[in-house]
Amino acid sequence: MENCVFCKIINKELPSYTVYEDENVIALLDINPKVKGHTLVIPKGHEANFSHLTADQARHLFLTTQKVLKALLSTESLAQGANILINQDQIAGQTEMHVHAHIIPRTHKNNFGLNFNHSSSLSLSHEQFQNIAKEISENLK
Ligand SMILES: [Zn+2]
Numbered sequence: 001m002e003n004c005v006f007c008k009i010i011n012k013e014l015p016s017y018t019v020y021e022d023e024n025v026i027a028l029l030d031i032n033p034k035v036k037g038h039t040l041v042i043p044k045g046h047e048a049n050f051s052h053l054t055a056d057q058a059r060h061l062f063l064t065t066q067k068v069l070k071a072l073l074s075t076e077s078l079a080q081g082a083n084i085l086i087n088q089d090q091i092a093g094q095t096e097m098h099v100h101a102h103i104i105p106r107t108h109k110n111n112f113g114l115n116f117n118h119s120s121s122l123s124l125s126h127e128q129f130q131n132i133a134k135e136i137s138e139n140l141k
Contacts, residue, residue, distance in 0.1 A: 001046040001098070004046055004096075004097070004098050005096055005098075006042050006046075006096055006098040006100065007046050007098065009026070009028065009042075010026055010042070010044050016028040016029070016031075017029035017031075019039060019068060019071070020064065020067065020068055020071075022064075023044070024043060024044055024045075024057070024060050025041060025042065025043055025044060025060055025061060025064045026041075026042050026044060027039055027040065027041045027042070027064060027065075027068045028040055028042070030102070034104055034112050035104060035105055035106070035107075035110040035112050036078060036105070036110065037072055037075075037078040037079060037103075037105040038102065038103070038104055038105070039068055039072065039102075039103040039105075040100045040101065040102060040103075041061060041064050041065045041068060041100065041101040041103065042098065042099070042100040042101075043057050043060070043061055043099060045057070046098055047098070047099050048097045048098065048099065049088055049089060049094075049097075049099055050086045050088055050099050051088060052099070053099060061099075061101055062101075065084060065101045065103060068103055069082055069084070069103055072103060072105050077107070078105055078107070079105030079106065079107065080105075080106060080107050080108065081105075081106040081107075082103055082104060082105045082106055083102070083103075083104040083106065083112070083114055084101060084102070084103055084104075085101070085102040085104060085114075086099070086100070086101050086102070087102075
């Protein structure tokens with residue numbers, strides 16, 4: 001798609017630090033890395049959001065993400081763990097409107113700010129949990 005940075009990278013109109021590529025997916029270093037080794041995995045067909053991918057596209061995206069993750073984890077200085085993240089739409093922080101998965105390596109030395117500590121969790125009642133679960137499950141097809 002015109003004016004899409006990722007499509008331009010896929011079409012080799014812009015340079016990238018590519019770590020993996022096949023006919024459907026490309027994985028490259030994020031040019032604005034949050035930590036060392038921050039990698040993006042990008043389906044080659046232009047789709048704005050993860051929710052728009054076909055099952056095959058989503059499967060290939062996740063399998064490639066796992067493959068790159070394993071490579072990162074095999075270099076202990078780069079990754080002792082990782083966060084896998086897909087931002088769905090601008091409200092969730094998606095800045096490039098071409099779906100991509102982030103692999104954010106975690107080490108004891110880097111301090112990426114994503115916080116899953118229980119102290120920052122919401123306090124919901126049993127009824128609230130039930131209502132949210134019901135709403136989601138009713139929309140599954
Ligand atoms: Zn694109």
